[in-house]
């Protein structure tokens with residue numbers, strides 16, 4: 001049985017209504033997974049930096065250990081030189097050992113200074129590390145919240161989405177294949193996902209360009225499929241404007257305001 005243009009328009013308009021609802025669901029969900037992903041990336045970045053800070057602290061601590069070892073070595077040498085100095089045979093030997101002793105003493109001083117400097121570096125790194133941990137905790141809380149939100153939205157819309165998809169399958173069966181194809185094509189190119197619109201206030205409901213009065217009349221008749229000449233969307237009908245009651249004219253108002261007769 002061949003359906004009338006009016007029926008065809010109703011069928012495609014119905015399909016559009018369902019698709020718009022599905023679009024709305026996906027739009028809400030569409031933003032959150034991205035936000036969750038961004039936060040996960042950000043957190044991964046902080047964790048990498050945290051590991052780097054910890055590794056730097058470990059390196060500094062190893063350096064301090066090495067300086068302490070060097071001090072011990074120098075102290076051993078000093079002890080050895082002091083013993084040697086007791087048994088020198090001449091002034092020249094004595095002076096040579098004195099120089100060695102001075103050198104080791106200097107080594108110890110340098111190592112101690114380095115230990116102090118490195119300890120300060122560790123302290124600063126630990127402050128940075130603590131600040132980073134706070135930021136990380138903060139972001140982790142944001143992430144948990146967003147994840148919960150997303151889970152809730154998904155669970156809330158899951159059944160609605162399933163119902164809409166079932167409705168869509170039924171609605172699509174009522175649309176001619178040829179029309180369905182062009183419908184999909186228009187939808188792909190339309191930013192707002194609208195392929196079927198009404199004429200509203202004399203303009204296309206999709207691109208808002210004016211639809212000439214004669215064309216509007218043709219659309220009302222529903223004798224053939226008419227598309228917007230600007231955007232190519234299917235114009236399924238004309239939304240009738242709610243015309244407000246015109247304000248009463250002055251003349252009539254005056255007339256209505258007949259002077260009540262004064263009571264005698």
Ligand SMILES: [Zn+2]
Pocket residue numbers: 204205206207208209228229230231232233
């Ligand atoms: Zn248009």
